[in-house]
Amino acid sequence: MKIKDMSVLIAVILVIIMLIVPMPGWLLSFLILINITLALIVILVSMNTEEPLQFSIFPSLILLLTLFRLALNVSTTRSILSEAEAGGVVDTFGSFVTGGNPLVGFVVFVILVIIQFLVITKGSERVSEVAARFTLDAMPGKQMSIDADLNAGMISDVQAKERRQKVEHEADFYGAMDGASKFVKGDAIAGIIILLMNIIFGLIIGMVQLDMGFQEAIDTYMRLTVGDGLVSQIPAILISTATGIVVTRVASEGNLGSDVTKQLFRFPSMLYIAAGTIFLLGLTPINFFLTTALAGALAGIAYFLSRLQKQSETADLETEEVKEEASMKSSDNVVSLLSMDPIEFEFGYALIPLADTNQGGDLLDRIVMIRKQLAIELGIVIPVVRIRDNIQLGPNEYRLKIKGNEVAAGEVLLDHYLAMSPGVEDDGLEGINTLEPAFGLPAKWISEDTKDEAELSGYTVVDPPSVVSTHLTETIKRQAHELLGRQETKQLIDHLKESYPILVEEVTPDPLSVGDVQKVLAKLLREQVSVRNLPVIFETLADFGRMTTDTDLLAEYARQALAPQITKQYVQGNQPLQVITVSGTVEKLIADHIQQTEHGNYLSLDPDAQQQIVQSVMEQAERLSLQEETVIVLCSPTIRMYIRQLLDRSLPHAVVLSYNELDNTTEIKSVGMVNVA
Incomplete structure (x- = not known):
């Protein structure tokens, strides 16, 4: 353990010893001086901190200093009552303040205690209590503000x-x-009690045990008691004042001294008014010389500050012009234009209330929830969404860009609701025909007056912010593979390494690079397979990574390892999974035309045959779409990725599964067959 750590422990142990073992007078004087020094350091530090957290040890320090001060009180009380002596410091303070009159010293001490207890300590305690309550109440709002700035x-x-x-x-x-602050309050009360006990029992001991007269006893013990009270109460007042300064301090760019002078003398013209008022007071019986001197001093300070303020404003203006000119000439000014936000959301001026919290907009909060939701669903951290208005867009239009490319766009009417059809159109419902932007379903923009009517007719009614947030969620989910780069993959690997270091070491950097892992994860995300279960994926990569570095094959192995997750994703309860199966003829046709090369495998199939396969799937899919069923194509593991490649352009949202990606307990119902003529 370091010496500076040991020193605090030793100091606490010595304080405890002081409560038990009698101390000689010279040692008491030395410890009292240390107490006063520590109190001075504490108040000076508290005045020079720019914000309370810079003195975060202060609450614990108050406890330690209070314990030290009380231990000194116990030691000096023991010395006063047993030996009628408590060291040179206590005797000097008592003699100097009382000035030969013990009653005067007692009154001075009582005044100091009253000042500390009723003014400083009471105020500090109240401010601490209110600050603690307000800080706790403000925490949720501050957290939301941070999330909003982040988004x-x-x-x-x-x-x-x-x-x-x-x-x-x-x-x-x-x-x-x-x-x-309760320790400070308790310390003030203890000081009063100790004073009374010292006087009462000092008189008893002096008159009964030491045969002193009443006057001699009152002179001796009152002087020592007042001296002891002063040397303990002066540091206590300093600590109480420091407590008040810390808890009333707000964050600023300077310390207390600079803030006081800067803010108190911010308006020099007010000093002229103060100087004139003081001068007028001199016309009364008040001392004319003193008031005139003070008024002159205030006027001089006001004149000096006025000139200083004008010079500062001129210098700031010149500095700002120089910085602006340098910024325009700087190469950084051009380089900064090259950066591109991963996700950008732009909207027309009529949609500004969506994002403006002052107008009740909650889009920022919704985006925070979207990022959390997608992190849980997909297993990746979605980048911050940059939100900005764009006057080039129509008033009610919005668009979403990913890495500078527009991937989605839409239009919403803020004073309307979107009513999505239940399947049977209600011709009597008035509205503006449109398509729901996220899923392309037929819908209508209706006014608030017809909202209840639409809900009674079975329509799903959604407010504009929900329409936008749903569109954002689905679009980002579909484009998640584009958001996962090598840097983001490295962050996922580092996070996994904290819990599974051996597993990560077996996968990367050998036999697979970060880029290889990124390609595997991106292929999974491209087909809406969550990569949140990263340990299972890495177990698979560790098993097969030394056999092949073909990321297409590794992604297929990872899919098979995630079979329970994929099954749960598409199987609803105990309902059978309705699929379009691939015939044996097509299976054999594709398998026979897989070409294997050193750079990977690819499908070398006649274009006419490819078109027939795609056309067959589209016919089956069209029939299923009328029944509002998800299009799922089921095939063998060896050809699954090639079927997926064939359908990428014509049916990008179709789901292609292999038999190995479903649990053995899953009931499968074939509702169509993919075949070729």
């Missing part, structure tokens, strides 16, 4: 994490200060 791209993930930690630390600090 708006104003701060990075690291900055958001730092701000969240700061909010938590502030809550802990003010909660601790609320409790620590």
